[in-house]
Amino acid sequence: MAKLYFIGAGPGDPELITLKGKRLISEADVIIYAGSLVNPEILKYGKEGAAIYNSATMNLDEVLQVEIEALKAGKKVARVHTGDPAIYGAIQEQMDGLRAAGIPDEDFEVVPGVSSFLATAAALKQEYTLPGISQTVIITRMEGRTPVPPKEKLSLLAAHQATMCIFLSVHAIEKVMETLKEGGYPGDTPVAIVARATWPDQRIFRGTIDTIADILHKAGVVRQAMIVVGKVLDTDYDLSKLYDSKFTTMFRKGTDEK
Known part of the structure; x- marks a missing residue:
């Protein structure tokens, strides 16, 4: 057929x-x-x-x-x-x-298939949505040959300070980081970059908005890498209510239930 x-x-x-x-x-x-x-x-x-x-x-x-x-x-x-x-x-x-x-x-x-932004989370052993830190994941890219609509400029998206996964932009890492700072991310915001996630030659780099560009340049990474930005990468967070012993769900009664 x-x-x-x-x-x-x-x-x-x-x-x-x-x-x-x-x-x-x-x-x-x-x-x-x-x-x-x-x-x-x-x-x-x-x-x-x-x-x-x-x-x-x-x-x-x-x-x-x-x-x-x-x-x-x-x-x-x-x-x-x-x-x-x-x-x-x-x-x-x-x-x-x-x-x-x-x-x-x-x-x-x-x-459908497994996206590289999800493979990157797996490589980092990282959850993108931590209670009290971020419940939003922004998937975007830096403007290149393909333009970005004005309301989706990286600096505007950065104002939310949510977890951000940035595709197709590692070649312009300095500009990406500068734009994120212009939008409101502090310079000490954690950044992780996974090059060729799940391939045999996968590499992981960690730093901050202020330091990651130098780290990446020394490694010579210019393509096939996902940029992840956000506090979820290095911070304390609230525990999920889903498994809280005091919290009642449709499947179990919490210890605080009268």
């Missing part, structure tokens, strides 16, 4: 793809993968004889052409993206392109 699947392949570790994603890749007649980021080990899940395309060397029209021709030929297509395709995955333009070509929605499907 002809169908296209946009599959989140996870952050790097080939075992962090979902069971569904792995199965669909193994069944696909055509595999189009984002070769600049997707671990090539993922391709080993494909069946013998599957046509494989590296979208890193293709433009949008070329990708759509392969997808549409394969669907019209009755083939199953695995369009493999890194992490979760809903975050900086550039799948919306592909889905809209398919619709414009007359491909109905029932002929394509999105399969």
Whole structure:
């Protein structure tokens, strides 16, 4: 049956793809993968004889052409993206392109994956939402070739001082840190950076807004790294009410319950 699947392949570790994603890749007649980021080990899940395309060397029209021709030929297509395709995955333009070509929605499907910002939390052994410290996670990026809407400028988001996960920005680490300070984060706010989370060569760097740029430059990290900023990285916090012995839930009665 002809169908296209946009599959989140996870952050790097080939075992962090979902069971569904792995199965669909193994069944696909055509595999189009984002070769600049997707671990090539993922391709080993494909069946013998599957046509494989590296979208890193293709433009949008070329990708759509392969997808549409394969669907019209009755083939199953695995369009493999890194992490979760809903975050900086550039799948919306592909889905809209398919619709414009007359491909109905029932002929394509999105399969979620593990995003790198979640893999980063796992590498850091860190919860992003600590009671009394932060209950909000901001996922964003520094403005680059892709512009950022004026109301989403990093300095404005920094005013919340929530936990912030910053994609695609490590190459401009000084500017990122300067902008965060301009927005209200104190210079001693903890910062953690995970380069190539879950890959065999994963590296972790810790510092503050004032110190992390120098640390990163000495390490030579300029891409494929997640920046995490916030007090959750190094502070005391309130314990969760979920497991508080005094707190009553729908599953148990608290010790303070009369």
